[in-house]
Amino acid sequence: VSGRAEGSGAPRARLVDIALAAGVHVSTVSRVLNDDPALSVRADTRDRILEVARRTHYRPNALARALKQSRTGALAFVLPMLRNPIWSVVERGALDRAARRGFRVVVVSEPAELPRPPADYASLVTESRVDGLLLANASGAVRSGRALGVPHVFLNRRGRPGHDVVMDEEAAVVLFMDDVRRVGARSVALLDGPREIDTVRRRSREARRLAAGMGVSVRVLHAPATEDGGWDLTDRLLAAGPTPDAIGVGSLPQLFGVIANLRGRPRSAGDPLLVSFDEDGCLPYLGMAVTSVAMPLAELGAAGVDALIDQIEGRPAHDVLVREPMLLIRHTDRHTDRHPDPNPDPNP
Amino acid sequence: VSGRAEGSGAPRARLVDIALAAGVHVSTVSRVLNDDPALSVRADTRDRILEVARRTHYRPNALARALKQSRTGALAFVLPMLRNPIWSVVERGALDRAARRGFRVVVVSEPAELPRPPADYASLVTESRVDGLLLANASGAVRSGRALGVPHVFLNRRGRPGHDVVMDEEAAVVLFMDDVRRVGARSVALLDGPREIDTVRRRSREARRLAAGMGVSVRVLHAPATEDGGWDLTDRLLAAGPTPDAIGVGSLPQLFGVIANLRGRPRSAGDPLLVSFDEDGCLPYLGMAVTSVAMPLAELGAAGVDALIDQIEGRPAHDVLVREPMLLIRHTDRHTDRHPDPNPDPNP
DNA sequence: CTGTTAGCGCTTTCAT
DNA sequence: ATGAAAGCGCTAACAG
Numbered sequence: 001v002s003g004r005a006e007g008s009g010a011p012r013a014r015l016v017d018i019a020l021a022a023g024v025h026v027s028t029v030s031r032v033l034n035d036d037p038a039l040s041v042r043a044d045t046r047d048r049i050l051e052v053a054r055r056t057h058y059r060p061n062a063l064a065r066a067l068k069q070s071r072t073g074a075l076a077f078v079l080p081m082l083r084n085p086i087w088s089v090v091e092r093g094a095l096d097r098a099a100r101r102g103f104r105v106v107v108v109s110e111p112a113e114l115p116r117p118p119a120d121y122a123s124l125v126t127e128s129r130v131d132g133l134l135l136a137n138a139s140g141a142v143r144s145g146r147a148l149g150v151p152h153v154f155l156n157r158r159g160r161p162g163h164d165v166v167m168d169e170e171a172a173v174v175l176f177m178d179d180v181r182r183v184g185a186r187s188v189a190l191l192d193g194p195r196e197i198d199t200v201r202r203r204s205r206e207a208r209r210l211a212a213g214m215g216v217s218v219r220v221l222h223a224p225a226t227e228d229g230g231w232d233l234t235d236r237l238l239a240a241g242p243t244p245d246a247i248g249v250g251s252l253p254q255l256f257g258v259i260a261n262l263r264g265r266p267r268s269a270g271d272p273l274l275v276s277f278d279e280d281g282c283l284p285y286l287g288m289a290v291t292s293v294a295m296p297l298a299e300l301g302a303a304g305v306d307a308l309i310d311q312i313e314g315r316p317a318h319d320v321l322v323r324e325p326m327l328l329i330r331h332t333d334r335h336t337d338r339h340p341d342p343n344p345d346p347n348p
Numbered sequence: 349v350s351g352r353a354e355g356s357g358a359p360r361a362r363l364v365d366i367a368l369a370a371g372v373h374v375s376t377v378s379r380v381l382n383d384d385p386a387l388s389v390r391a392d393t394r395d396r397i398l399e400v401a402r403r404t405h406y407r408p409n410a411l412a413r414a415l416k417q418s419r420t421g422a423l424a425f426v427l428p429m430l431r432n433p434i435w436s437v438v439e440r441g442a443l444d445r446a447a448r449r450g451f452r453v454v455v456v457s458e459p460a461e462l463p464r465p466p467a468d469y470a471s472l473v474t475e476s477r478v479d480g481l482l483l484a485n486a487s488g489a490v491r492s493g494r495a496l497g498v499p500h501v502f503l504n505r506r507g508r509p510g511h512d513v514v515m516d517e518e519a520a521v522v523l524f525m526d527d528v529r530r531v532g533a534r535s536v537a538l539l540d541g542p543r544e545i546d547t548v549r550r551r552s553r554e555a556r557r558l559a560a561g562m563g564v565s566v567r568v569l570h571a572p573a574t575e576d577g578g579w580d581l582t583d584r585l586l587a588a589g590p591t592p593d594a595i596g597v598g599s600l601p602q603l604f605g606v607i608a609n610l611r612g613r614p615r616s617a618g619d620p621l622l623v624s625f626d627e628d629g630c631l632p633y634l635g636m637a638v639t640s641v642a643m644p645l646a647e648l649g650a651a652g653v654d655a656l657i658d659q660i661e662g663r664p665a666h667d668v669l670v671r672e673p674m675l676l677i678r679h680t681d682r683h684t685d686r687h688p689d690p691n692p693d694p695n696p
Numbered sequence: 697c698t699g700t701t702a703g704c705g706c707t708t709t710c711a712t
Numbered sequence: 713a714t715g716a717a718a719g720c721g722c723t724a725a726c727a728g
Contacts, residue, residue, distance in 0.1 A: 057474075059471055060475060061475065061476045063411050063414050063420070063476045066411050067409075072411070081440065088457070091429065092457075106456075107455035107456070107457055108455070109439055109440075109455055111440065126407040127407045127408065127409065127410040128410055129410050129452075226629075227630055227632070227633045231633070256630050257633055257682075260633035260635060264682075281574075282604050284608075285604045285607075285608035286604075286608070287608060287611050287612070333608075334579060334609070334612075335608075335609075335611075
């Protein structure tokens with residue numbers, strides 16, 4: 001087996017090929033190409049080298065470089081293969097920040113059905129494939145266990161302190177409850193994921209606290225973060241009493257289930273205020289007005305990269321709370337945009 | 349900068365460390381660990397080596413190995429960061445097949461807004477980061493241009509022949525039209541993506557051909573594969589005449605837009621048969637009965653990997669048509685499951 | 697201003 | 713049945 005596929009044309013140029021063609025030593029080529037600051041080279045020599053490199057489409061061999069430097073310049077972003085679109089925004093933020101700091105990101109998709117413990121990904125580092133791990137999947141159960149022994153950061157999850165990068169879930173709930181106050185709701189429900197999940201727990205605690213302060217009643221229900229979970233939550237919510245004035249929903253798949261369930265029921269006067277903690281482009285197309293809290297997801301990814309690079313470069317690990325401002329977005333249903341609203345907001 | 353982060357514990361064991369500890373030469377360790385078939389070792393020597401390797405948690409340095417063998421053992425899966433969930437299934441198929449064939453897959457997410465030409469990813473190969481490219485993003489415009497000069501395969505797109513791995517879109521349309529026939533529809537519409545896209549073109553051609561043979565009328569409309577595109581398609585479709593008896597929709601985001609638009613309109617007697625060419629878990633939650641064609645997506649990914657490895661190992665490049673059987677799935681709306689259907693199918 | 701040298705960790709041919 | 717030695721392509725300390 002050659003390793004050079006058919007049609008690959010000329011063999012790839014190496015440093016030594018350029019050196020030969022330019023009539024200088026490889027080390028000079030290396031220094032010029034990496035523009036070593038501690039180097040003075042005659043302008044024409046430098047030009048000759050750059051010219052040859054360009055002509056031969058020289059690309060440094062990342063393997064050799066990484067082997068020499070004991071540093072791959074790559075980060076692994078381990079994330080579950082979920083349909084929930086929030087992660088692609090986080091990923092984008094991570095990608096951009098990493099690029100600016102001279103790192104590449106390789107995305108490692110983890111099958112959502114069978115999450116593996118983070119330790120299983122440590123081999124990516126010990127095998128020198130990447131310099132560190134951005135772990136966006138870790139469930140509470142899976143996280144426990146010994147220290148990983150390689151640079152790593154957990155995204156959007158808290159646990160054993162020291163490596164966690166999270167957003168300000170409490171602030172998101174504050175926005176939600178602000179809107180509850182605005183529409184004058186007297187009863188609210190929070191439909192969310194399993195209570196073991198840290199973000200879920202933080203949201204429900206804050207919702208209870210704020211509701212108590214405002215004198216509104218609150219119910220918190222938990223189910224898996226799936227369409228079916230959302231459906232089930234709605235059944236349980238409505239079986240236990242009248243529809244609350246406002247409903248917060250923890251994730252997009254659940255929101256699908258909630259809306260589907262609500263849709264088929266007789267609409268009492270005044271639909272509840274629906275608030276999603278995931279923002280997405282499909283929200284205006286679900287047939288109900290939905291308000292969403294737009295979390296600073298890209299910034300979460302970026303902050304994760306920064307924290308990880310800190311560890312890689314030997315600075316001590318530390319937790320991060322992403323404090324970027326978040327937005328409340330009121331999506332009107334697409335049909336409301338077209339036809340004048342028959343039921344204008346009673347609390348303008 | 350050390351490259352060893354705090355808390356990383358013992359420095360990683362190298363081959364030479366094991367050799368020392370086991371009292372043999374590195375080359376012997378290498379042969380044992382790779383179980384070189386052309387090797388005979390004394391059982392106790394082998395056991396000693398394996399024992400030390402296990403105790404020290406030895407992991408081979410992928411960099412050094414790849415440098416030596418001029419072969420990284422990794423494939424890049426370049427795919428757009430779309431919300432469309434089909435790609436995660438393709439990815440899964442590719443991952444599994446690659447693992448079985450001794451390759452790793454690194455996923456490279458491409459920002460959906462600004463697709464880069466495939467040539468921009470060739471550097472992943474020329475820099476020895478991966479051995480070949482699985483390109484799942486290539487739009488028609490972007491594909492044109494010179495040969496890449498590195499092993500590569502286009503997934504789900506046809507163009508310059510020789511490197512394309514596609515599914516049997518025509519067979520999917522046959523399933524669609526079978527269902528059209530089953531419900532006795534006399535008029536159908538196909539709402540799909542831009543006509544430049546190869547899969548779209550193949551579906552519309554086949555739809556026209558089959559409809560002509562069946563004597564049913566057909567309209568084909570194109571728009572971007574977004575929610576808004578689907579909304580727009582529906583406006584255009586309904587402005588031009590009565591609602592057709594059956595509507596095929598090319599992608600999930602478009603389906604959202606179509607259903608949202610349909611939902612707000614007065615429901616004429618008998619909703620149209622809605623068929624989606626993307627299958628997804630949310631389909632039962634959209635408030636309308638949707639039939640979907642489940643394409644062999646995992647097999648697409650797997651076939652792509654096989655074709656790519658063929659190229660990497662020096663066999664000639666070739667096109668692939670994935671011919672796995674596909675399924676028609678009838679999703680009833682979740683509410684229909686619970687309450688007996690008030691409008692039973694007129695054509696049982 | 698530029699060349700020499702050593703070596704990153706591994707595989708593999710050749711020797712013994 | 714095992715060891716010796718060369719070398720993958722690059723970088724960086726040291727010479728000159």
